[in-house]
Amino acid sequence: MYTLAIVDDDELIRLGLKSVVNWERLGFEVIGVYPNALEALEVLRKTTVDVVLTDIKMPQMSGLELIEQAKKYNPQIRSIVISGYSEFELAQKALQLGVDDYLLKPLGQERINTTFSNLKLSLDNSDLVSSDDGKYLKAEYKLMKLLSQKIYVEPLFENENILELVAIKFMPHFETAGVREQLGICMEYVAKNMLPYVHLLHQDILVVLLPQELLNSYLVEIKKELFHYSNISYCLAVGKEAYSKEEIISSYWTAMELIKEHQEPQKNCIIYYETKDSMNRKDWEFIQSMQEELIKDIENRTSGNVEVTLKALNDKMLTFKTEDVYYYYSNIVARLIKYFKIQGEHNFIYGGRQFYCVEEEKKLEILQRDFNQDIANILRILHENSDTMQNFIVNNSKKIIYEEYSNSELTLASIANKLNVSYGYLSTIFTKSMGKSFKSFLVDVRMENARQLLLSRQYKVYEISELVGYSNPRYFTDSFKKYYHCSPTDYISKFRGESEWTSSDEQPEKPL
Numbered sequence: 001m002y003t004l005a006i007v008d009d010d011e012l013i014r015l016g017l018k019s020v021v022n023w024e025r026l027g028f029e030v031i032g033v034y035p036n037a038l039e040a041l042e043v044l045r046k047t048t049v050d051v052v053l054t055d056i057k058m059p060q061m062s063g064l065e066l067i068e069q070a071k072k073y074n075p076q077i078r079s080i081v082i083s084g085y086s087e088f089e090l091a092q093k094a095l096q097l098g099v100d101d102y103l104l105k106p107l108g109q110e111r112i113n114t115t116f117s118n119l120k121l122s123l124d125n126s127d128l129v130s131s132d133d134g135k136y137l138k139a140e141y142k143l144m145k146l147l148s149q150k151i152y153v154e155p156l157f158e159n160e161n162i163l164e165l166v167a168i169k170f171m172p173h174f175e176t177a178g179v180r181e182q183l184g185i186c187m188e189y190v191a192k193n194m195l196p197y198v199h200l201l202h203q204d205i206l207v208v209l210l211p212q213e214l215l216n217s218y219l220v221e222i223k224k225e226l227f228h229y230s231n232i233s234y235c236l237a238v239g240k241e242a243y244s245k246e247e248i249i250s251s252y253w254t255a256m257e258l259i260k261e262h263q264e265p266q267k268n269c270i271i272y273y274e275t276k277d278s279m280n281r282k283d284w285e286f287i288q289s290m291q292e293e294l295i296k297d298i299e300n301r302t303s304g305n306v307e308v309t310l311k312a313l314n315d316k317m318l319t320f321k322t323e324d325v326y327y328y329y330s331n332i333v334a335r336l337i338k339y340f341k342i343q344g345e346h347n348f349i350y351g352g353r354q355f356y357c358v359e360e361e362k363k364l365e366i367l368q369r370d371f372n373q374d375i376a377n378i379l380r381i382l383h384e385n386s387d388t389m390q391n392f393i394v395n396n397s398k399k400i401i402y403e404e405y406s407n408s409e410l411t412l413a414s415i416a417n418k419l420n421v422s423y424g425y426l427s428t429i430f431t432k433s434m435g436k437s438f439k440s441f442l443v444d445v446r447m448e449n450a451r452q453l454l455l456s457r458q459y460k461v462y463e464i465s466e467l468v469g470y471s472n473p474r475y476f477t478d479s480f481k482k483y484y485h486c487s488p489t490d491y492i493s494k495f496r497g498e499s500e501w502t503s504s505d506e507q508p509e510k511p512l
Contacts, residue, residue: 002123004028007040007054007066008082013107017053021112027120037061044070044077051119053103055082067099078123080115082107162212165239165248167255168222169262170204172232179231186229190222205259207252212241219270226268235262236270247331286316291332294375295339298382310375314368325364326350329371336378346381348374384425393419394433397426398441405445408471412438442469447483450476454488461488 004023008014018033031049034040037058044052044066052070054063061069067079079098084105100122101115170187172179183204191206210218219236226234239255242248251273258271290313297305313332317325333350336342349370384393397415404410415438416426430438446468453464462473470476480488 001029002027002050002120003031003048004051004053005031005040005044005049006033007035007037007052007058007063009035009055009058011035013055013082017107017112021109023116026113026116028116037063037066041066041069045073048074049077050123051078051080053080053082057084064099078119080119163209163242163248163251164212164215165242165251165255166208166210166215166218167237167239167252167259168206168208169235169237169259170206170232171234174231182229183232186226186232190225207255209242209248223270233268235259235268237262238270238272240273243335247334250328250331287313287328287332290316291335294332294336298336298340298379306375306379310372314371317364317368322364322367325367329367329374333371333374333378336375340378340382342378342381346377348377350374380420384421384429390429390433393421393426394430397430397438398434401442401445405442405449406467406469408469410442410469443479443483446470447480450480450488451484451491454492457492464488 001024006014006017008017014033014035018030023030028051031047032040032043034043037054038061040052040054041061043049049070052067054066056063063081067077067081070077070079078100081099081102082105083102100119103111103115168190170183172183187204187206208218215238222236226232235258237255237258239251239253239258240247242251254273258273262269262271290309293309294306294313297309317328320328330350333348337348384390396419400415400418401410412427412430413423416423419426427438430441434441436444450464450468453459453467459467461477465471465473465476468476470479477487480491484491486494
């Protein structure tokens with residue numbers, strides 16, 4: 001299932017495309033429908049999307065500009081544009097720029113089906129991933145695309161399942177038409193029998209992902225089948241265990257490294273990652289231990305220990321390849337998110353992102369910076385959601401209100417900024433803790449102080465207005481009446497039995 005983003009400023013067309021077309025049957029999943037290119041670009045910047053379907057002419061940013069910008073974040077993104085007859089020249093220009101196809105208004109169901117069926121076929125048959133050095137084959141890219149199909153992968157992790165990744169390298173003993181045909185039959189048969197499981201057949205390698213409890217029976221069956229092909233040998237490599245979707249790619253790489261180490265192409269073999277002399281295993285065990293240390297440090301709220309663990313982890317990453325570092329970091333962030341049950345939309349750089357090929361030239365310090373930022377984000381979220389920290393933040397908020405209620409610019413946003421928490425979070429916990437909103441609480445504080453100042457009989461109304469944070473005396477008087485059900489003058493009369501102030505005292509005596 002390929003992901004699709006729809007962008008059109010015409011609401012009727014936009015919603016019609018989403019609801020009328022049977023995208024699932026065509027092999028696509030609509031991940032979002034956007035009314036303008038700017039909003040869509042923000043999503044495409046953060047999320048790997050396979051295809052964008054966009055109108056050409058839109059306000060602020062055209063569809064062609066959107067495609068051009070999107071390719072900067074995801075060079076592999078495919079695109080189809082929607083155009084009117086008057087925009088036909090633009091559509092032709094779009095095709096010259098690399099757009100896959102165009103749909104002419106008014107849109108027809110048959111034309112949409114044909115266009116996207118052809119596009120899916122093209123995506124299915126595409127093994128090429130672009131890079132600065134040109135185009136090269138990358139098997140793991142197809143595996144990543146396969147794993148992004150959550151409908152197949154995520155159910156496998158239900159009930160805390162552990163997954164095993166098995167890579168099988170098929171090797172003909174000699175190159176003849178007959179042996180090559182036999183190899184094709186063998187691979188096709190083995191792949192066909194893997195249909196219940198997530199699998200990928202790429203060149204002469206079959207990759208299978210299955211629950212751990214089925215591994216042994218699968219290996220027995222596969223060995224029985226391969227026994228019938230005398231002119232074909234195989235190397236069957238079992239990667240490291242995968243506890244989450246993010247760990248599957250690392251498992252794939254460990255399996256592929258084991259296959260590369262196989263020195264006897266004419267001999268059948270089964271190699272397990274879980275061997276005592278495996279350097280990969282030692283590296284992964286260290287990463288796992290650092291992961292557990294982070295969890296323990298975070299649970300114990302020992303920020304100093306978190307820093308020490310992060311430094312040890314980042315120092316270790318200096319010995320790995322860039323793409324390995326990316327996936328190790330992804331594994332750790334994903335594990336922490338899952339362990340601490342962090343839900344909702346958060347700006348994690350590693351966690352939750354779809355897989356993509358990491359550019360070799362991406363510097364390690366950038367990867368480490370992004371990882372440290374994700375860890376800091378996790379700590380902030382846990383900090384904000386702790387009952388103890390919630391009380392601390394609310395109490396500090398109240399303290400600021402008591403100290404600064406006379407400031408007419410005092411707002412919830414300004415307090416949130418001082419406390420380094422989000423506006424929405426502070427609003428939620430404040431209301432939950434105090435049983436009233438920030439605005440109501442601030443009015444309470446200001447009105448109580450106004451009442452005391454009135455009873456002191458040392459200030460005029462407009463002066464009290466300024467002292468309790470109201471820049472407009474008339475607005476203060478109205479607020480006072482609403483709160484105490486009488487004007488400031490009447491309030492004094494009620495409690496003092498006299499009225500030395502006139503109504504003119506409630507009018508401003510200096511310009512606002």
